[in-house]
Each structure stands twice: as structure tokens, then as C-alpha cells.
Amino acid sequence: MRFRKFYPSFSRSWPTSQNHTVRQLSKRSTIKPRNNSRTDSDIVKCNIAITNHMRSGQCDAALHLFNSMPRKTSVSYNTMISGYLSNGNFQLAQKLFDGMPQRDLVSWNVMISGYIKNKNLGAAKKLFDDMPVKDVVSWNAILSGYAQNGFVDEARRVFDLMPEKNEISWNGILAAYVQNGKIEEAGRLFETKQNWALVSWNCLMGGYLKKKRLVEARQIFDRMPKRDEVSWNTIITCYAQNGNLDEARKLFEKSPVQDVFTWTAMVSGYIQNGKLDEARRIFNEMPEKNVVSWNAMIAGYVQSKNMDLARELFEAMPCRNISSWNTMITGYAQSGDITRARSLFSMMPHRDSISWAAIIAGYAQSGDSEEALQLFVEMKRDGEILNRSAFTCVLSTCADVAAFELGKQIHGRVIKAGYVFGCYVGNALLAMYCRCGSIDEAYEVFNGIEDKDVVSWNTIIIGYARHGFGKEALEHFELMKQAGIRPDEVTMVGVLSACSHSGLVDTGRKYFDSMTQEYGILANSKHYTCMIDLLGRAGRLNDAQNLMTNMPFEPDAATWGALLGASRIHGNTALGEKAAEMIFALEPWNSGMYVLLSNLYAASGRWADVGNMRLKMRDTGVKKQPGYSWVEVLNKIHTFSVGDSAHPEIGSIVEFLEELDLRMKEEGYVSATKLVLHDVEEEEKQNMLKYHSEKLAVAYGIMKIPAGRPIRVFKNLRVCEDCHTAIKHIATIVGRVIILRDPNRFHHFKGGVCNCGDYW
């Protein structure tokens, strides 16, 4: 090999100690013997040629030239390594770095940033620690590495330790705050120094944009000593995204440049404010569009569920990227057209983890978890790295649609990939088990997470609360504090709702009263809603009303909803009417509340008012959301709706229900016919109730799920009171544990009782 042959002369031209810096290297080269100067300039020429090959993506040509060089310097190696890295060829870069005869400062710095780009902060840190001499470039690189991976405190420590700081270091620490959402710290830091670089002004303004803090963003813009096009585009984006399209337009006209960023910002501003037609007009007017502009317009149509227009643009666009395909696939999957989603997925030239997650989520959502899992397996075969976000994304779909079996199988893959002990995937896994109704498995995952963060604790506390295990929720709240994790607003919602779901009125009151003093958390509307629910459950309707009157802000629909729920349980029609009226005013489209009030009237036999409610719903155009329930059997989700006849096994399901009905009657069960929305004949009412979706799903689960395993059923609306009573009986008759999730909580039915204590 030529490399070997020429190696001796190569090593002679090398500095002997790694402690030589670049400057020392170049000094040395100036005092070389004259007969070497020609070859030296040849080396430089080759290095330039390698750079050019690498810049045009020609790694092979670069390597060929590199291999043919009779003598190489560290710059030749560095050029190759850097070129491989910018072409995404990490492994070759690493191999060259590991094998190179002598590294200089640049080699180390290049490789550190290579590891950071490759998401391997640990390796970058190791190189940083190992390198013989560090300069400000090395320190800046590691600072940014910490910032990009969310370690703000570490980044700050690095910044404070740096022996020398330049403009880039200052921008690095400012960006560390901005990237990690610490806009207050960024703002404070900014005021401690003058003469910030233009990018730093832009960076801070961009931070305010992300937080929707228009006023501060504008102040920065007005204070800027110099503006470039990024500054103008950022401030225009601020106004466009916050709905002030007139101001955005004014600035657009005033801006010295209107480039493709500016135009696209305007288009997506109109889209985000629901003005799709206006957005399209601007889109058509754009002097120049790029793929992002097209994607923005397509995404606008997708979000407004107009897949036909989205498709039209998608087909017309001159150049598509992965994002364009992914947007379309997600759109079709979300609109239930899994066939079209799949066909695009198969056609696309390259897929990334988002494409896979979108199609897998589509199948999970359509109830085909078998196919979803199949794709998950294929994804790995296809070479797509099962990265953390792919897992998290798929797990969160499983949680949404309660695809328990699929979730469990993905758990197996998570273990293989070694992600189980980290927070990021661990929390998703934990949430999946909670929301799929298996609090025991959730707890095991929780235990396995090595560094539990506030989200892990909040998830398990809320999980216990929603499952009605108040004691366990509160125990974990105590453990959380002992572990030194500071409770936040979400924690307190979990704690209060644990008290509420378990009827712990005094405990809840105590936590509520002390949370500001002890943890510095100001009660928000969610906390108040929990308290009103808690007091209402205990029948203390007056206390609940008083608390509401004394709230420091206006009650929202959810808070009134808690009062309405309490009125329903305790039969206080007058209060219920008042609450419902407020909800109708705040959220006229909220059909659930019409139904709740109807039920309240029906329960007190006020059939005329029930009829009026129906008329009111008709007049306001509010449609009762259809109720449906689903149960997972052998990797397949089976969905039922009221009086369903579509299911292929509906005959035997109804037969089984009739049988159960007889046995329930023997046990003294009388259906709560007064809860049906109509004043109809007694027998007809009973039939209507019998076919509620939750009953059908429960029956099917009992028929198909092997004995000994719990039946997990999910409903999109609150469980009906009669079904609740019936399922208590059914659980006893068949000797099974039945777990039913509704939007509000989990009901665990076992031995004739439900752990919600009949309050939900």
C-alpha cells in the first residue's frame, strides 16, 4: 500500500508531541528544509482538492485522492474526517480519527463536534476530558453539546469554568437557555452584557417568539443596533403566529427583504389563524416557493381535514421531501383512510422514523394492532434506527387508543434497545400502561426507571389517581418529596384528583390550602376544579359553590362541569341547571353537558324538560357525540356502538347478554330506566339500555379473553349509570375483574363493587 510505503517520511514531518498546537505546527512547516517546500505545497493542493470533493458529496473521490498522497499531514486527516462528518458518514470519520498517527488540536475538536452531531454526548465528553490541550473552540463545542441535550446546568458550569470566553461562548450560553425554554434566564443574562453579536439578538428574539411573548420580542427588535433579514423574518413570524396579521403585513411591506422565509411565514400565519383561503392567495402570489412553502400549505389543508386539496397540491409540487410525504401519510391516517396512507407509504422513495411512526399510529388507531406490530418489525428490518422518539411516538398512540397488547410487545422491543431505564422512553411506557388500564405493570416500569424525573412521578401519581387508588397516589407523593423532586402544578392536580377520586375530602382540603406556602404553587383552574369535585362528591355543594365564588378568576366550563356532576349525583336540579346554563354560554358546542342535564331532568321525572333539551340541541345544531366502546382481543381492537349490529359475532354477544340479564334479574337487578333520555314504555327502555356499547364490549371481552385475565374496556364518553350498575353485577356473576376506562377515570369492577364508589 502506498500509505505504508511513504509512512516513514510522513512521520518525520510530524511534530513529536501531541501538545503542539496548530500554530506550532504551521510555524514548524515554515522552517522546513527547502527541498521539502514543493511537496508541502502539493500537500496543501491535495487538501484543498479533498475539501472540494467532500463539499460536493464525493466521499469516494476524496478518499481516492487521500490514499494516493505520498505524504500527508494532520490537516489531510482532519479534512477527511470533517468531510465524512458533514456527509453523514460518521463511522468512517471515527475510524480515521481512531487510526490516525498523530492528532492535533483540530482533530480533537472536529471529532468532539462529530460525536455531538451524532447524539453521543458521552463520547464527546470523554474526548474533551482526554484531549491534551483544549482551546476556546473545544470549550464552546462541549458547551453547545450540553445545551443541545438539555443539560442547561452543566452548560452553565462549563461556561463558568472556561478559561477564555469569546463572542461564540456568550452566544452559546444564551442559546443554551433559549433552546431549553429558560427565557427568563436568557433575558437576565442578556442584560448583564453589552455589544452582543447580531445572532445573539436574533437568538433572544427567537426565544421570545417560541414563548409567544410578543411584547418582549418587539422590544428586542426595536432595540437592535443592526438588523439582518433573520431579524425581520423573526418579528414578522411573531405577529403572524399570534394572530396579528395586520401588523405582520405592515412589517412585511416595511422589511428590506422579502425572501422565501418571509413569504412562508405569512402563509403559515394565515393558516394558523384559520384563514386558509387567504393563505392560499398569498401562496399563489409568492414569487418563489421552496419545498417548505409547499409543505406548509399542504399541512394547512391536512389540519383542516381537506385531504382532497392537500392531495392536489402534493401532486402538483415540483419537488417533494420526506416531510411532504409524511404530512400526507399522517393526514390520511388521521382521517381514517389507512389504505391511501399505506399506498403513499409504499411509494415514497425514502422513509424516516416519522414516516414509520405515522403509518404505525395509523394502523393502531384503526384498530389493527397486528399490522401495526408487523410494521414495527419491518421498520427494524428496513434499517430504520428504532430511536427514542419512534418508541415514544408509537407508545403514546398505544396509550391514546388503549392498544394494550401492541403496547406490551413494543415494551419487549424497548427492553432490547435498552431504553427502559431512561426517563424519555420510560415515561412513555409508564403512561402507556396507566392509560391502557394496567396500573400494576405501570408501577413495575416506574420502578425500573433509574433517574425518575418530575414527569415520571407525576405520571404514576396521576395514574394511581385515575385508577381510584388514592392511598397509593398519596404515598408516592410523599416518596417523591423524599427523593428530592420538587412537586409542580401537575403533581398537585394529581394529588388533589387522587383525593377526589377516593373521597378523601379533608386530606384534599389540607393539600389545597398548603400548596402555595409549601411548594410555591399558585392554584390554577384545574386545582379548583379538583376541589369542587371533591367537595361536591361529599355532598358539600354549598362549600363547593363558595369556593367557586371566591376563586381569583372566572370559572371555566370544566369547573362548572364539576359542579354539574355533583348536582347530578346529589339530585340538586336547581344548581345543576345553573351550572349547565353557564357551560352552554361558555361552550355552546359541548354536547356532553346537554346530555348530563337531560339525565338530571330524567332522573327527577321531568320529561317535558328532557324534551326541551332535545329541541334546544336541535336548534343550536349541537349533535350528541355518538358513544362507542372498544375492547382488544388477540391484537385486534373491536369497537361497538349503541345497539350495534355490525359486529360479525353480534348474535352470540346479544345471546350472552340476554343470559346475563336473566341471572342479574335473579339477583335483584332492576335497570335504571329512569335514566334513559326518552319517556318510553318500560320494556322498550330496558332493551335500549341492554345494548349500550360498554355492555356489548364487556360481554365480548368475557367471551373471548381467557379466564383469570382482567377484561379491559374503553369508552369515549362517560359510562352510563345503568351500565355501571349492571357491570358490577356481571363482574360477580362471571367472577372476573372488569376494568373500564372512560374519559374521566378508570372503574375497577370486582366482586359486585366498583372502586369509584359510584361517583364519577
Add this chain to the structure above:
DNA sequence: GTAGGGTTAG
């Protein structure tokens, strides 16, 4: 001739 930061549109 090789290395470090960042902001705006999907």
C-alpha cells in the same frame, strides 16, 4: 488547506 456558536418558514 482542516475545527467551535445562532436566529426565521413545514
